[in-house]
Amino acid sequence: xxxxxxxxxxxxxxxxxxxxxxxxxxxxxxxxxxxxxxxxxxxxxxxxxxxxxxxxxxxxxxxxxxxxxxxxxxxxxxxxxxxxxxxxxxxxxxxxxxxxxxxxxxxxxxxxxxxxxxxxxxxxxxxxxxxxxxxxxxxxxxxxxxxxxxxxxxxxxxxxxxxxxxxxxxxxxxxxxxxxxxxxxxxxxxxxxxxxxxxxxxxxxxxxxxxxxxxxxxxxxxxxxxxxxxxxxxxxxxxxxxxxxxxxxxxxxxxxxxxxxxxxxxxxxxxxxxxxxxxxxxxxxxxxxxxxxxxxxxxxxxxxxxxxxxxxxxxxxxxxxxxxxxxxxxxxxxxxxxxxxxxxxxxxxxxxxxxxxxxxxxxxxxxxxxxxxxxxxxxxxxxxxxxxxxxxxxxxxxxxxxxxxxxxxxxxxxxxxxxxxxxxxxxxxxxxxxxxxxxxxxxxxxxxxxxxxxxxxxxxxxxxxxxxxxxxxxxxxxxxxxxxxxxxxxxxxxxxxxxxxxxxxxxxxxxxxxxxxxxxxxxxxxxxxxxxxxx
Numbered sequence: 204x205x206x207x208x209x210x211x212x213x214x215x216x217x218x219x220x221x222x223x224x225x226x227x228x229x230x231x232x233x234x235x236x237x238x239x240x241x242x243x244x245x246x247x248x249x250x251x252x253x254x255x256x257x258x259x260x261x262x263x264x265x266x267x268x269x270x271x272x273x274x275x276x277x278x279x280x281x282x283x284x285x286x287x288x289x290x291x292x293x294x295x296x297x298x299x300x301x302x303x304x305x306x307x308x309x310x311x312x313x314x315x316x317x318x319x320x321x322x323x324x325x326x327x328x329x330x331x332x333x334x335x336x337x338x339x340x341x342x343x344x345x346x347x348x349x350x351x352x353x354x355x356x357x358x359x360x361x362x363x364x365x366x367x368x369x370x371x372x373x374x375x376x377x378x379x380x381x382x383x384x385x386x387x388x389x390x391x392x393x394x395x396x397x398x399x400x401x402x403x404x405x406x407x408x409x410x411x412x413x414x415x416x417x418x419x420x421x422x423x424x425x426x427x428x429x430x431x432x433x434x435x436x437x438x439x440x441x442x443x444x445x446x447x448x449x450x451x452x453x454x455x456x457x458x459x460x461x462x463x464x465x466x467x468x469x470x471x472x473x474x475x476x477x478x479x480x481x482x483x484x485x486x487x488x489x490x491x492x493x494x495x496x497x498x499x500x501x502x503x504x505x506x507x508x509x510x511x512x513x514x515x516x517x518x519x520x521x522x523x524x525x526x527x528x529x530x531x532x533x534x535x536x537x538x539x540x541x542x543x544x545x546x547x548x549x550x551x552x553x554x555x556x557x558x559x560x561x562x563x564x565x566x567x568x569x570x571x572x573x574x575x576x577x578x579x580x581x582x583x584x585x586x587x588x589x590x591x592x593x594x595x596x597x598x599x600x601x602x603x604x605x606x607x608x609x610x611x612x613x614x615x616x617x618x619x620x621x622x623x624x625x626x627x628x629x630x631x632x633x634x635x636x637x638x639x640x641x642x643x644x645x646x647x648x649x650x651x652x653x654x655x656x657x658x659x660x661x662x663x664x665x666x667x668x669x670x671x672x673x674x675x676x677x678x679x680x681x682x683x684x685x686x687x688x689x690x691x692x693x694x695x696x697x698x699x700x701x702x703x704x705x706x707x708x709x710x711x712x713x714x715x716x717x718x719x720x721x722x723x724x725x726x727x728x729x730x731x732x733x734x735x736x737x738x
Contacts, residue, residue: 401443
């Protein structure tokens with residue numbers, strides 16, 4: 204890769220992971236678009252860490268995410284599994300076969316109105332449904348969504364978003380999407396609900412070999428592979444898929460970093476007994492198995508608890524969001540993810556994925572918590588120290604790992620990133636980044652009292668158009684995990700597993716539950732006591 208980028212391969216496993224990933228890749232794409240603007244200062248983040256270059260059969264240069272994603276049958280809507288950048292299947296068939304061709308066309312899913320606007324702005328959709336992309340400016344990023352002569356882009360409405368592909372504005376490589384056809388995304392039957400089901404998916408030669416082939420394709424073209432970041436649903440059977448994927452990576456790519464982000468959608472409600480119990484079991488099994496095979500694991504959720512006790516969603520002073528909407532929750536988590544992963548994505552930084560994990564996971568503490576202030580409340584003309592004084596000595600971020608409030612807990616090690624702060628404000632600080640977080644359409648309108656650049660303004664109306672925001676993000680090895688992991692273990696001991704035979708029948712034994720409880724309690728002890736330490 205140009206510039207000696209330390210490449211990272213991303214795995215997205217599950218439907219909520221797809222929502223977070225869609226926002227994440229849209230943000231990377233928006234940053235790429237700004238990087239080609241002569242008015243923009245040179246970028247601090249290296250896009251080649253996450254992206255790969257390529258060329259279509261028609262000689263067009265492409266720049267696509269280094270990504271493998273897995274989801275269930277029926278989850279793609281109008282998005283083609285093979286994509287449309289590299290291959291026209293009808294044309295290939297005509298070249299290989301000179302005889303008569305008979306075409307059978309399946310009725311296409313209706314495209315989200317936002318995607319129709321996206322396609323009309325960036326290329327040509329032919330009559331056979333194949334998307335042919337325009338040339339990419341400077342070889343990187345998508346062409347601008349609008350120009351001086353094009354209308355304002357459509358913003359997806361909450362009602363229009365059914366699946367993550369409804370608002371993904373990034374073109375994917377044909378080897379990115381891997382569908383699990385044996386389970387259904389919609390309906391009550393054939394669901395991937397349990398950890399054991401997910402584990403069994405990657406035990407099947409078909410899916411294991413397909414994943415290995417895609418891994419080899421991406422890894423072999425890397426000059427210096429840092430490692431892998433896994434975005435994995437914890438609440439359903441994808442926790443088992445993630446556990447087996449992490450095990451495969453650990454076995455085949457020893458010495459590379461494996462950082463796993465365990466994702467949970469918004470808070471759940473009482474009255475959904477089976478769903479809540481399955482969520483608890485999947486989260487516990489997924490968390491412990493992922494910890495075994497990853498360099499670092501971080502749960503990400505807007506809920507207040509990983510256990511059975513419902514807690515209200517977290518609150519941000521300058522955000523108005525609906526915690527029941529995956530489109531909203533994933534948008535906030537994507538901002539946090541885009542910020543806390545900064546250390547291993549910089550052009551010039553001694554911090555690799557392995558180094559970051561080693562700093563945070565000493566003494567067996569491989570689970571960390573995340574937090575963020577979105578947006579960071581910096582008023583126009585205010586200095587950074589003055590803005591930090593607003594917090595009155597309290598932790599200046601909102602917890603995003605469903606592990607309770609950080610106040611009163613001990614911090615063993617942490618990594619902090621503050622981004623989007625103007626150079627004039629850098630009078631006193633630690634690690635800072637000038638580059639803000641992009642929140643261009645289709646990012647939802649969640650901000651209140653903010654300028655277009657995310658500065659806090661009194662009297663600014665709710666839903667004002669915001670283009671970028673400053674963000675404070677942190678990863679922390681904290682004593683709060685002692686209470687969280689012990690609470691998970693207590694909830695598990697209260698379960699009558701005979702009532703949940705369907706979960707056990709999916710591939711989990713009673714001895715596995717007993718072993719899980721012991722491992723949870725042992726891990727919880729790692730976070731008890733010790734002196735406060737900030738790195």
